[in-house]
Amino acid sequence: MNEKKHIIVVDDEELNLFLLEGILADEYLVTTVDSGASCLDKMNDIKPDIVLLDVEMPDMDGLETCKRIQEISECPVIFVSAKGSLQERLAGYAAGGYDYIVKPINGHELTAKLKLILSQESEKQSLKDNIESSYNTVMTALTSSSELGCILSFADKIHEAYNYKEVANLVLITMKQFGVETTLHIRGEIEKEYYSSNGICPPMEVEIMELLRHKGRIYDFSQRTQVNEKRISILVKNMPEDKEKYGRLKDHLPFILRIADGYIKNLDVSFKMLEQEKQLRKTVTQVNSQLVEVEKNLQQSNNMCFQAMNNLVDDFELRLEYLALSEEQENKLKEMVNSHTEKAVQTLENTDEINKTFSSILVKLRNLLE
Known part of the structure; x- marks a missing residue:
């Protein structure tokens, strides 16, 4: 218990x-x-x-x-x-x-x-440990880096991020390099989520960030600063007490956030294109199946028409001798039947051309799916 x-x-x-x-x-x-x-x-x-x-x-x-x-x-x-x-x-x-x-x-x-x-709170420690582990890894690589080096590294590494969470982790780790604790609010087209260097965001922190999102690009209160861009906001919870460090960090934050905001925009475009491609492939697959069925039905119709014409000609020649017609009358009837039969054959041959067109379309659709 x-x-x-x-x-x-x-x-x-x-x-x-x-x-x-x-x-x-x-x-x-x-x-x-x-x-x-x-x-x-x-x-x-x-x-x-x-x-x-x-x-x-x-x-x-x-x-x-x-x-x-x-x-x-x-x-x-x-x-x-x-x-x-x-x-x-x-x-x-x-x-x-x-x-x-x-x-x-x-x-x-x-x-x-x-x-x-x-x-x-029960989840907080494990999430915090993950951030600390990532921070230690980056810290080893950037021990001798300057603040500018941190920013350049951030600008370089952000292109390796494939989703919002990876962007958030990179921002949080970069902020760790400056010795500050931060919370992010990412507002992408796919999802909107909060991320904190402490793991879980307290409800009041979420509420405050949402209220300050509409208070201008930079909002200072107490020892905290919030910077807002269209798709991302960052709340720094322990701005440096040293005036020079405070000023430099306040200059760096908008630049870092602009980079992150632009990359989130690119991610949104990529996500949208992937979804459009998914829908296109689904539509192409459906059209391909429907065209295969149409081609099959056309071929069956052609075969049935050819068979019906052959049966008609055979029946006509068999019954012609029972009509007691003169040779001239028989020839005229045969000419009439042959004329209409030839027209029907030409029509069916045109249908064959349609079948060939369908086959060509099917090949192109299959190539799109590969």
Whole structure:
């Protein structure tokens, strides 16, 4: 049986603590505290899996508490607040929040979010290890490279990417060279997806990136910067404190993103052409089958017509002697029958030409399929 996950609930209102504990107690171990300071004390004693944190509290508010939690733990923090404007959510995200829930709390929504976050956390480490492994490989090759060398390497290697995920991994690895943690949002025609150097993107991070996508090409807040292009956005979560490094990175980011955006556009064109080729091959195959059937039917019709004419001529000659006609009358009838028979044969020969045309078309279609 799986061990219950541990959740700390922080709120200065006793009623809120009682309600949240009632919602969570059946599925989780719940510890309730009434202040940020008490929460930090508990963090030293236990290692919770998630912290539910009220924003507005006396002495130490939720934002400050969250910042201090981030200094001692990687535990996800979900803010619980009666307010949910963009500025308040930005402040929560800047403080290190993982998600943001607006009161009154819906019990089903809360438990669903908790299950999703816990599931993502279980995947986070393995995904992070993959990024770290790729980073170490590239780091070995680029140990002595300058920042320009990183960018040139990125511009060269991106042409080896065959899908959005490979483009994202290359951008994330390149950003690792600059010593920053990043999240990407790629908006291709085939799919739209988020990618993070930490593995899984927190819901609040996804929400913030979507909101900032419409706030101009470059948006700075706190120690973070988001750069937007048409098909890709990048959020740098720990811009350098050194002013020179900060300035250089801010110059590099739009250039790197323009390269990535252009390549994503090329991928979209390639994907579209592949789909068109697939549909064309499917159509050609169908037309080929239909033409084969038409050719077969035409050949059968020709054979039947030739046989019918031969039978007609044979029957005519057999019955002619019973008509008691003069030799002159017989000759005229024979001439008339022969004349019409020759016309029918000519018509059938024209049909043979049609068959030959169909055969030529079939050969060309088969060549297209090879």
